[in-house]
Amino acid sequence: MQKRVLNFAVIGGGSGGQALAAYLAYLGHNVNLYNRTIAKIKMISEQGFIDMEGCISGKGYMNLVTDDIQEAIRDTHIVMVAVPASAHKQVASLIAPYTSDEQYIVLNPGRTGGALEFFNIIKNINPEKNPCIVEAQTLLFACRIAEEGKVAIYGKKNHVKVAALPAVRTREFVDKIHHVIPEFIQTCSVLDTSFNNVGAILHPIPTILNCGRIESTDGNFLHYIEGVTPSVARIMKEADCERMKVAEALGAKPISLMEWLGYTYNAYGKTVCEALQNVKGYKGIKAPNTLDTRYIFEDVPQSLVPIADMGMHLGIETPTINSIIHMASIIHDKDYYKIGRKVEDMGLVGLEAEEIMNYVINGEITREVVA
Numbered sequence: 001m002q003k004r005v006l007n008f009a010v011i012g013g014g015s016g017g018q019a020l021a022a023y024l025a026y027l028g029h030n031v032n033l034y035n036r037t038i039a040k041i042k043m044i045s046e047q048g049f050i051d052m053e054g055c056i057s058g059k060g061y062m063n064l065v066t067d068d069i070q071e072a073i074r075d076t077h078i079v080m081v082a083v084p085a086s087a088h089k090q091v092a093s094l095i096a097p098y099t100s101d102e103q104y105i106v107l108n109p110g111r112t113g114g115a116l117e118f119f120n121i122i123k124n125i126n127p128e129k130n131p132c133i134v135e136a137q138t139l140l141f142a143c144r145i146a147e148e149g150k151v152a153i154y155g156k157k158n159h160v161k162v163a164a165l166p167a168v169r170t171r172e173f174v175d176k177i178h179h180v181i182p183e184f185i186q187t188c189s190v191l192d193t194s195f196n197n198v199g200a201i202l203h204p205i206p207t208i209l210n211c212g213r214i215e216s217t218d219g220n221f222l223h224y225i226e227g228v229t230p231s232v233a234r235i236m237k238e239a240d241c242e243r244m245k246v247a248e249a250l251g252a253k254p255i256s257l258m259e260w261l262g263y264t265y266n267a268y269g270k271t272v273c274e275a276l277q278n279v280k281g282y283k284g285i286k287a288p289n290t291l292d293t294r295y296i297f298e299d300v301p302q303s304l305v306p307i308a309d310m311g312m313h314l315g316i317e318t319p320t321i322n323s324i325i326h327m328a329s330i331i332h333d334k335d336y337y338k339i340g341r342k343v344e345d346m347g348l349v350g351l352e353a354e355e356i357m358n359y360v361i362n363g364e365i366t367r368e369v370v371a
Helices: 015-026 038-047 069-073 085-095 114-125 167-177 190-195 204-209 211-217 230-249 257-265 272-277 299-314 319-332 353-362
Strands: 007-011 030-034 049-054 058-061 064-066 078-081 104-107 132-136 141-147 150-156 160-165 184-186
Touching: 007 015, 007 069, 015 030, 015 049, 015 058, 015 078, 015 141, 015 150, 030 069, 038 049, 038 064, 064 069, 069 085, 078 085, 085 114, 085 299, 104 114, 104 167, 114 132, 114 160, 114 190, 132 167, 132 190, 160 167, 160 190, 167 184, 167 353, 190 230, 190 299, 190 353, 204 211, 204 230, 204 299, 204 319, 230 257, 230 272, 230 299, 230 319, 257 272, 299 319
Parallel strands: 007 030, 007 078, 030 064, 049 150, 078 104, 104 132, 160 184
Antiparallel strands: 049 058, 132 160, 141 150
């Protein structure tokens, strides 16, 4: 049987967006690529394709390259959002007037609470819309832009957990996209994809605790192998325990950083430090060469802040996570707690844990909530 050709819009012209757009087009699907500024994707517009190198090699020919969001998503089945989580608010606001209930909007990834915030923004702008927002736990590819019009794909993950909001629609989405991305695996709800966001632990904590070393060496050391010493690892483990307490209180199935390293990389050890030393894929990854890095300005407000704020909402203390947020705010002279994603942004104010679970599963709030 001939596989069905799907119409995709890919939102974001960075490395993740270009990799997704090129790969989907390479597979024979119709792909519209959108970026807020056309200058960044000018070469792609001129040549008409994105070249891939690395573990996947070939050309993906674009159906449309544009900075017009309405044109980008028109008549598409699936909208793949591949922008930093800090841009989710802006993208949701742009999409809200034009999206249809038949479309699936996929956040690649959502970080913590991304799908909930995205849906809440669309409903506030366009209450009649009822889109299906899907959250991926991580990006499908490890990739970087090699040069204009060319993306290097270093690896493709074997499994990426996804969940729809509401979760009763996850199976229909997975069935629709399975012949394109079989690596997308159904999980229980967006609470699982959001609150098992181990990047919240892996990215900002070693960066902040090695801030002096990054500034003095321009990041010339191995981020995980040399930057995560036994003491740093103990702080990471404590923050991870706080994250899991919040996830468990929500009714999600928490996965520890140690467990994640085991099933993702077959890396094990008696401690977090030892397990990280055994991740072969981390052997060559250097630290950021500056503290102006997404490991702080994205992962703190869009990953750690929503965990801490949800903890406060549920009466769970998160002192270690709070301290990392505080230190990041000092380093960047920016109040990350104030500007970060919070329970209010996710549309969950006034809801108890059981009501939040019912909402993410069925899309229903069973009582009138007064904020």
